[in-house]
Amino acid sequence: MLWRAHHLINKRTSFDFLAKRRLALVASTIINILSLVGVFTLGLNFGIDFEGGIAIQVRAKQGDIHLENLRTTTHGLGIGEVSLQEFGDNKSALIRVQRQEGNAQCVAHADQVMKKRAGNGWSVVPGAADTGDVTFTSPSALDSGGWRDAVSTVGLTLQDRQLPRGNVNSAKIEMSHEQRAEWCQQVAIKLVEDAIGGQYELRGTESVGPKIGEELMHSGVIAVLATLGAICIYVWVRFEWQFGVAALIALLHDVISTVGLFVVLHLDFSLTALAAVLTIAGYSINDTVVIFDRVRENMRRYRKMSLIELLNFSINETLARTLMTSGTVFVAVLALVLFGGPVLYSFSVAMLWGVIVGTYSSIWIASACLVYMKLRPEQFRAKAAEDEKEAKA
Amino acid sequence: MLNLPRWQTITIVTVTVLAALLALPNLLPDRVMNVLPGWYQQSRINLGLDLRGGAHFLLEADLRGVMNERLVNLSDSVRAEMRKQQVAFKSVDIDGGKAVVLVLRDEAQRAKALEGIRALDPTLTVAGTGDTIRVAYAEVDLTRKRKEVIDQSIEILRRRVDETGTIEPTIVRQGDDRILLQIPGIKDTTELKRKINQTAKLTFHLVDENVAATGQNLPTSLPPTTFLVPTREGMAALRAANPKAYDDIQAANPRLSPEQICRRYQPQCLPVLKRVVVGGEDLDDAKSTFENQSNGGRPIISFTFNAAGGRAFCAATRANIGKRLAIQLDSEIISAPVVQSAICGGSGIITGQFTTQQTQEQALLLRSGALPATLTIIEERTVGADLGADAIHSGTVAALVGTFFVIVFMLISYGPVFGGFASLAMLVNMLLVFAGMSVLGASLTLPGIAGLVLTVGMSVDSNVLIYERVREERANGRSAFSALAMGYEKALTAVIDSNLTALIAGVLLFGFGAGPIRGFATSLSLGLLTHLFTATIFTRMVLALWVRWRRPTELPL
Numbered sequence: 001m002l003w004r005a006h007h008l009i010n011k012r013t014s015f016d017f018l019a020k021r022r023l024a025l026v027a028s029t030i031i032n033i034l035s036l037v038g039v040f041t042l043g044l045n046f047g048i049d050f051e052g053g054i055a056i057q058v059r060a061k062q063g064d065i066h067l068e069n070l071r072t073t074t075h076g077l078g079i080g081e082v083s084l085q086e087f088g089d090n091k092s093a094l095i096r097v098q099r100q101e102g103n104a105q106c107v108a109h110a111d112q113v114m115k116k117r118a119g120n121g122w123s124v125v126p127g128a129a130d131t132g133d134v135t136f137t138s139p140s141a142l143d144s145g146g147w148r149d150a151v152s153t154v155g156l157t158l159q160d161r162q163l164p165r166g167n168v169n170s171a172k173i174e175m176s177h178e179q180r181a182e183w184c185q186q187v188a189i190k191l192v193e194d195a196i197g198g199q200y201e202l203r204g205t206e207s208v209g210p211k212i213g214e215e216l217m218h219s220g221v222i223a224v225l226a227t228l229g230a231i232c233i234y235v236w237v238r239f240e241w242q243f244g245v246a247a248l249i250a251l252l253h254d255v256i257s258t259v260g261l262f263v264v265l266h267l268d269f270s271l272t273a274l275a276a277v278l279t280i281a282g283y284s285i286n287d288t289v290v291i292f293d294r295v296r297e298n299m300r301r302y303r304k305m306s307l308i309e310l311l312n313f314s315i316n317e318t319l320a321r322t323l324m325t326s327g328t329v330f331v332a333v334l335a336l337v338l339f340g341g342p343v344l345y346s347f348s349v350a351m352l353w354g355v356i357v358g359t360y361s362s363i364w365i366a367s368a369c370l371v372y373m374k375l376r377p378e379q380f381r382a383k384a385a386e387d388e389k390e391a392k393a
Numbered sequence: 394m395l396n397l398p399r400w401q402t403i404t405i406v407t408v409t410v411l412a413a414l415l416a417l418p419n420l421l422p423d424r425v426m427n428v429l430p431g432w433y434q435q436s437r438i439n440l441g442l443d444l445r446g447g448a449h450f451l452l453e454a455d456l457r458g459v460m461n462e463r464l465v466n467l468s469d470s471v472r473a474e475m476r477k478q479q480v481a482f483k484s485v486d487i488d489g490g491k492a493v494v495l496v497l498r499d500e501a502q503r504a505k506a507l508e509g510i511r512a513l514d515p516t517l518t519v520a521g522t523g524d525t526i527r528v529a530y531a532e533v534d535l536t537r538k539r540k541e542v543i544d545q546s547i548e549i550l551r552r553r554v555d556e557t558g559t560i561e562p563t564i565v566r567q568g569d570d571r572i573l574l575q576i577p578g579i580k581d582t583t584e585l586k587r588k589i590n591q592t593a594k595l596t597f598h599l600v601d602e603n604v605a606a607t608g609q610n611l612p613t614s615l616p617p618t619t620f621l622v623p624t625r626e627g628m629a630a631l632r633a634a635n636p637k638a639y640d641d642i643q644a645a646n647p648r649l650s651p652e653q654i655c656r657r658y659q660p661q662c663l664p665v666l667k668r669v670v671v672g673g674e675d676l677d678d679a680k681s682t683f684e685n686q687s688n689g690g691r692p693i694i695s696f697t698f699n700a701a702g703g704r705a706f707c708a709a710t711r712a713n714i715g716k717r718l719a720i721q722l723d724s725e726i727i728s729a730p731v732v733q734s735a736i737c738g739g740s741g742i743i744t745g746q747f748t749t750q751q752t753q754e755q756a757l758l759l760r761s762g763a764l765p766a767t768l769t770i771i772e773e774r775t776v777g778a779d780l781g782a783d784a785i786h787s788g789t790v791a792a793l794v795g796t797f798f799v800i801v802f803m804l805i806s807y808g809p810v811f812g813g814f815a816s817l818a819m820l821v822n823m824l825l826v827f828a829g830m831s832v833l834g835a836s837l838t839l840p841g842i843a844g845l846v847l848t849v850g851m852s853v854d855s856n857v858l859i860y861e862r863v864r865e866e867r868a869n870g871r872s873a874f875s876a877l878a879m880g881y882e883k884a885l886t887a888v889i890d891s892n893l894t895a896l897i898a899g900v901l902l903f904g905f906g907a908g909p910i911r912g913f914a915t916s917l918s919l920g921l922l923t924h925l926f927t928a929t930i931f932t933r934m935v936l937a938l939w940v941r942w943r944r945p946t947e948l949p950l
Contacts, residue, residue, distance in 0.1 A: 186770070203776075238890065335798055338794070
């Protein structure tokens, strides 16, 4: 089978791709609108990168995990929304806890953890409601070093001036609401650890504070827009503005429908998912550029062809390589989906989808847009001829 | 395309061989690597924290708090200065964390008040009209202070993390007010977090000159009021001479007292009086500066105390002129300058045969008692080593299977010769990526492996573009030779275009992404860049050599 070359497509095809352009455009528009509607109604399943919150990977110390037990235990903790999923194999799970508010309940949790870890003589109570202050009480007097160690039991890290001076058995720690909210992430981790630590081993924890999540979201949106813009400008400079706009529409289609896929499959939209979206944009444009390149070449060669004929002809000419290049990336990404492990799963599935949708959009969306943009071959030819003349001169 | 200049062939082969050599350490097992020279072992790619396990923290410094505190101090100084200048004022308040507002009783005293403020610090900016004066720090000064706070925090963090004996911690500034701390291989972060916030203890003690006069490093009997403390130089010498002893001291639990260290390991020590003259909590600031030109202009360290510290220091120095005052940080004496005169007024200098670098270090150590700003953990990720090992395993399997799939796909589609060439170019490309990552010192993360797998898929694309074009040219009736040449030439623009557009996405991702995603962007972008080399030059060389060797009339394509 490997000793000779097999042609994926045996002879030159002559499919009338663009005859179906209306159908394709309508179908794609509907899919895109549905994707957007899905994003705004069902919402994306944002990972903790963007939402803030906690993710804990656990593995059962013995036997398989019991998601039901785990769910009952963690839901009873009162730390807000907790979601569970099997992760990789049936011994491991990913526990996701929503971003913690720095409210009084969190202080009550800290009290609980403190009592469990340091003894019943301890107590933690919130200070005045308009501040984030917290008051710790210990069973015996402690110096500032002792206080530092003590509060680290509940994941609180303090600086000298926040610590009490002298030997006292009660310490009021002054904090802003923001600082308390960040600390409460740590409290929630400790609480989960205490609740399930007996049966489960905590293999990795991630906690992203509310502030950083917002920033990542912000820079993510900028990254997507900048990428789309830069690619569009590149195509515009290399070809004509119509090509740039067509490429942009095709890219938007790919990006939006990929985001739609995340909604439908309820995949984690994390930083890696964002990477997938950008890579899909960068990849999808490959096929588009290959076709555009050929369209431009043919415009000069076949001066009598109508635009639709010309586009169809070019797409057919490049069909074999469009499919082949997509095919190689497809099989590589397939390996990632099958063997890449749970962390990369969302990314890989999105990429797999991206390869397919990118190929589709290059043929139907990008090229069809050229038709509606009234790209006038005559004008383009005239300009090309001028360029050639200039080049010769 | 068949005329391949000799120098090009040589360059291509050299680059490929070099890349192979650089990439090789990543593929060899540890057993083989251990017998190879150390510099060669260095060229292994760093594994990211998600693969090797470890902790990643993003800390945010509370700069607003620092600035506020500074304004509180400034308002105290302004109040004191006004009293000194006998300027009557209604109030001195802090306005919105930006300025100190001084309201005078009598507008006529404005000039006098301004003069007083200028005497306080000439760089302060002054605004307001009539009886109101707004005093603020200049923007330049604020920027400098912010930078100083972060730099200082980083230095202190480094010192504390080093004490825990961790290897290769990464501690870098990120943005204006953030510090990224990455510690590979750590299991329990509780201990580390406690350590981070632990304050170094700074105290001033008088040297017991009676004991010191005996000249013995370790006097057998000491008065009950005196104890021995190792000097910084002494500890540095011990570390150099006997690293194991040094590690033992750091790891000792419970911690050894300075005297125990002196007795047990015998570094250079100084006898000092146990009584603390002034504690670090009373030290306001310390900085590296230069003495007056008239005195020689040498680098010195200047420091300021708060009111209580200033009084205690004044009394102690007045009574002990000519004696040494030891500055003890944790369990080391960092310096023991001789008291030249009574130091009153809350500030003093330490002179000696210092270089600028030394004074900077010492000033930093003096300040390093406490972190200058509260650090809040705003992002924390820990990965257990076995989880990292799992990730390495699945990443490796995915990469190998992906490569295998692609090679099989190419062989089926283009036959053993051309499919083989494409696979060869792809493998060379992977070598180049590995070599590039080794040279750049980039870290390989799990998303980075995904980037590599994608590179595998994309880096045969250019061969596909070329081969398909060759098939077309052949179908158009060209001879084998000219079809190859034309196919290669005409496919080139598409090859470059498609690489560049993908590269745009990669570079932007690197710019905006964070953490492991940067690893993805790095490996993908690097793969696309090296691919430009393999796709254009390397493939061409292979094809040319093959044509010259086989002189084909028919292409097995």
